Amino acid sequence: MKASTFQTLIVGSLCLAVSGLSGGLYNQYQRVTELENANAQRLQTLDTLQRDSSALMDAQEKLQYALKDLKQMADTGEQQANTLDPMLDQWAQEIQELRDGLADRATETDMIALHARLEHVEQQLLDLKSQPPLPPPTPSSAKPKKTAQPKPAPLLPPFSVLSVESRGGERFLAVAPPDSRSLNDIQLLHNGEQFGTWQLKVLEPNAAIFAVTAHPDQTVQLP
Known part of the structure; x- marks a missing residue:
């Protein structure tokens, strides 16, 4: 075999091998x-x-x-x-x-009056849950100088004070419109409740302090 033929075979084999590897x-x-x-x-x-x-x-x-x-x-x-x-x-x-x-x-008349009052108290007790408390008074940051001013005349309350009732350790003020003769008009006031524009602030032993719209606090003596 000639050398050129052998080389051709080798090159062809290498080409086939490279092609297969590729x-x-x-x-x-x-x-x-x-x-x-x-x-x-x-x-x-x-x-x-x-x-x-x-x-x-x-x-x-x-x-x-x-x-x-x-x-x-x-x-x-x-x-x-x-x-x-x-x-x-x-x-x-x-x-x-x-x-x-x-x-x-109690007499029959007393029973009628007490019955009306007790019904009113029961209704007030049921309303206590929804009634907001009174806001605390806001202290003034600076006290104004006192000047001599005439005291305003006390206002005439729009009711008559009948008595002070005690219920469950609490004191209530019994009031009614002036010249009223009906037991149904009797109203028991507790601190924070009001009659018209008069709101009961403090019930003292001998007097009741009321807050009145657009007026100073009013003191009503108890009977």
Whole structure:
């Protein structure tokens, strides 16, 4: 065999081998590319799942706080009801005891008057829950200099003071319109309640202090 023919065979074999290796490398490259793409998709899916999981955890935490707030509100309402119910029961019991005690020794006229007053007291007790307390007086930051000014004449109250009644350890001022002859017109005033524009501020042993709109406080002597 000639040397040129042998060289041609060698070169041809090398070309075939290189061609086969190139084809194999290309196939491996495509396989690696596919694996990389698949891995990128898996990473993207995992990232989406992590974000969804974080959002679910945040929503769960918010729901837990909301449930906690609702439980506190329910506990507070139950506590207030437990505090108010015994007070109302005690007041109702005291009113019933007053009725039972007075029924044996009172005259018919007294019973009519007391019945009207007790009904009024019962209604006031039911309204105590919704009635706002009086705001505390605001102290003045600087005391003005006292000047000699004439005292305004006391106002004539739009009612007549009948008596001071004691109910359940509390004192009430019984008043009625002037010249009234009806027992239904009798009204029991407690601190903070008012008759017309006159609001009872303090019920002292011998006098009652009233706040009157657009006027200084008025003192009414008790009978």
